[in-house]
Amino acid sequence: MRQKFLEVLIVFNVEDGQLLHGNLNFYEIKNKFKNRVNLQLLFCGSNVSKYLDNSHLDFYGDVSVIEDDSLPWNNPYILAQNISSLGEKNFDVVILPHSITNCGAAAFLAAQFSMECFTAINDFYFDDETLVLEREVFGGFTERILCKLNCIITWLCSHSEPCNNLNGAKYNLIKKSPVECEDLCSVISVEKAQSFSRLSEANVLIAVGRGIGSLENIELAQELALLFDNSSIAASRPVCDNRWLPYKYQVGVTGKTVSPALYFSLGISGSSQHLSGMKNSRCIVSVNKDRYAAISSIADYIVEDDIFVFIPAFIHKVKEKKKILRSR
Amino acid sequence: MKILVCMKVIYDGKDNAFPDYDLPLRINRFDEYALEEALVIKDKFPDTAIDVVTFGYSNSVGLLKKALERGADSLTLIESQEELTPVVCAKLVYSHFKDRGYDIIFTGAMAEDFMSSSFGPALAGFFSFPFAVAAVSCELVNDKRLLVRCELEDGIAVTYSIKLPCLVTMQSGGREIRYPTLTGKLNARGKEAFVVKLDQKKDKSLSYEYKRKKAVKGILIEGSLDERCEYLYNELHKRGLL
Ligand SMILES: Cc1cc2nc3c(=O)[nH]c(=O)nc-3n(C[C@H](O)[C@H](O)[C@H](O)COP(=O)(O)OP(=O)(O)OC[C@H]3O[C@@H](n4cnc5c(N)ncnc54)[C@H](O)[C@@H]3O)c2cc1C
Numbered sequence: 001m002r003q004k005f006l007e008v009l010i011v012f013n014v015e016d017g018q019l020l021h022g023n024l025n026f027y028e029i030k031n032k033f034k035n036r037v038n039l040q041l042l043f044c045g046s047n048v049s050k051y052l053d054n055s056h057l058d059f060y061g062d063v064s065v066i067e068d069d070s071l072p073w074n075n076p077y078i079l080a081q082n083i084s085s086l087g088e089k090n091f092d093v094v095i096l097p098h099s100i101t102n103c104g105a106a107a108f109l110a111a112q113f114s115m116e117c118f119t120a121i122n123d124f125y126f127d128d129e130t131l132v133l134e135r136e137v138f139g140g141f142t143e144r145i146l147c148k149l150n151c152i153i154t155w156l157c158s159h160s161e162p163c164n165n166l167n168g169a170k171y172n173l174i175k176k177s178p179v180e181c182e183d184l185c186s187v188i189s190v191e192k193a194q195s196f197s198r199l200s201e202a203n204v205l206i207a208v209g210r211g212i213g214s215l216e217n218i219e220l221a222q223e224l225a226l227l228f229d230n231s232s233i234a235a236s237r238p239v240c241d242n243r244w245l246p247y248k249y250q251v252g253v254t255g256k257t258v259s260p261a262l263y264f265s266l267g268i269s270g271s272s273q274h275l276s277g278m279k280n281s282r283c284i285v286s287v288n289k290d291r292y293a294a295i296s297s298i299a300d301y302i303v304e305d306d307i308f309v310f311i312p313a314f315i316h317k318v319k320e321k322k323k324i325l326r327s328r
Numbered sequence: 329m330k331i332l333v334c335m336k337v338i339y340d341g342k343d344n345a346f347p348d349y350d351l352p353l354r355i356n357r358f359d360e361y362a363l364e365e366a367l368v369i370k371d372k373f374p375d376t377a378i379d380v381v382t383f384g385y386s387n388s389v390g391l392l393k394k395a396l397e398r399g400a401d402s403l404t405l406i407e408s409q410e411e412l413t414p415v416v417c418a419k420l421v422y423s424h425f426k427d428r429g430y431d432i433i434f435t436g437a438m439a440e441d442f443m444s445s446s447f448g449p450a451l452a453g454f455f456s457f458p459f460a461v462a463a464v465s466c467e468l469v470n471d472k473r474l475l476v477r478c479e480l481e482d483g484i485a486v487t488y489s490i491k492l493p494c495l496v497t498m499q500s501g502g503r504e505i506r507y508p509t510l511t512g513k514l515n516a517r518g519k520e521a522f523v524v525k526l527d528q529k530k531d532k533s534l535s536y537e538y539k540r541k542k543a544v545k546g547i548l549i550e551g552s553l554d555e556r557c558e559y560l561y562n563e564l565h566k567r568g569l570l
């Protein structure tokens with residue numbers, strides 16, 4: 001019996017001619033579905049034509065473009081309405097790159113289309129008529145979901161380089177957002193946080209998480225930072241929420257993205273929102289009471305201990321060593 | 329103003345099983361912010377009614393009494409022994425509350441146990457409400473619209489103006505969570521939770537497996553405290569970092 005081709009929609013976000021949130025590679029996606037797939041691409045955002053003209057679209061399939069330069073597109077409600085304007089077609093799978101906005105749009109659409117929705121998917125494959133999705137859950141566990149299609153996912157794809165050749169594709173251009181729902185949900189302002197160069201310039205970041213416990217204990221991290229040249233402290237979001245450090249020190253998806261030579265983390269569990277801001281650090285040390293905290297999956301050195309036991313001892317050790325080196 | 333706040337009670341754990349039902353329970357932190365935002369509106373407009381709904385285990389009720397003590401007016405538990413997907417939970421919450429005429433629904437931006445952010449926007453989808461995600465604060469304008477400030481990727485803050493009825497998912501960072509007052513505690517005393525029992529079964533077309541990720545990449549530093557300090561010092565020294 002001939003197996004049915006799967007209908008898969010991939011959504012791309014474009015802002016002012018630039019592709020956002022990494023590049024979903026549609027050859028890779030085709031392979032993941034063992035080539036039994038009809039791909040349909042949807043590009044939406046502002047100045048999409050500029051993006052398409054500059055990329056070499058080597059894709060012979062259904063490409064739709066919704067381009068509206070007057071809309072701020074970081075609006076999940078408007079994005080969802082636009083995607084659903086594609087019509088009644090029944091997709092087996094809809095894939096969006098993972099982002100806060102796309103997660104919102106995906107789940108909203110899932111409810112409207114009677115589909116399932118799974119977000120922050122690390123990897124997926126298709127096997128035996130089942131879509132297998134892998135994502136991270138609390139405490140460094142990987143959740144594997146086996147589902148029978150009919151779902152929308154947001155994918156944490158890691159490609160940042162262009163990997164699609166779009167040359168020659170014919171697309172169906174919709175020149176204005178076809179849905180009139182701006183009155184229901186409009187963007188009033190978009191602000192970009194002021195840049196704080198200390199974090200991006202530092203060679204070493206001593207990053208504190210909720211495990212640091214209190215404002216007073218930040219001093220311990222500062223003391224550790226003083227042992228390194230060109231260092232700064234940094235923080236996970238809860239540390240800033242608790243007002244132990246100002247938000248400009250926050251690393252992660254809603255904070256800064258950093259890639260220092262050394263990221264020394266104290267009491268950080270390693271949520272995907274935090275990791276996405278520091279995973280490209282050249283060397284990562286994690287001090288955590290729980291050796292299996294999610295951050296261990298990307299750390300180079302794992303110290304399973306209480307911060308307040310290990311760090312004072314380590315500071316003492318470094319000071320001793322420095323004294324010996326100086327006296328030589 | 330009628331507000332629905334969705335709160336989840338989760339198992340606070342990290343040990344060797346997931347989910348581990350022997351672990352202590354706590355309220356999902358982001359949902360505390362959802363309630364706080366509703367209470368801020370109630371501070372300004374005292375005739376606001378806040379209903380809290382939770383989906384999950386029967387032993388959640390004790391913890392969620394705190395929501396009543398902080399100022400919510402009612403608490404409903406949709407009891408289910410099964411862990412259902414966020415979209416299915418949203419559908420069930422919708423089917424129980426769809427006719428109540430809510431002006432605003434608040435949920436947390438993410439459930440900390442399954443790290444998923446789909447419940448809130450899915451609920452908006454079932455209600456067909458406009459919505460915003462990852463908000464840090466909201467302000468009601470003329471009873472008709474909500475100004476919502478959201479923090480998105482790369483330090484970008486977007487302010488939306490959303491027409492009521494609407495749904496907003498809250499993250500941390502905008503407000504301090506209040507403690508119950510004595511009056512709040514007294515007011516909450518007589519209030520009972522409404523319990524809705526469900527026999528919704530898990531969707532058979534879905535199944536799950538959980539695997540603890542081992543510390544795959546790095547070196548787990550072992551030995552006495554002094555040996556571990558020495559080892560880490562040497563490694564960082566070799567890399568020219570110390
Ligand atoms: C929309 C959205 C955006 C977000 N953006 C960000 C972001 O940009 N950045 C960010 O960081 N988070 C962000 N978050 C929050 C994120 O989901 C996590 O809640 C957060 O990263 C957890 O921070 P943490 O690791 O410090 O705390 P926890 O997860 O609570 O971890 C604390 C860790 O400390 C360990 N510990 C405790 N005590 C000790 C001790 N004495 N010694 C040693 N170890 C100890 C524990 O074992 C645990 O692993 C966002 C969430 C949402 C919903």
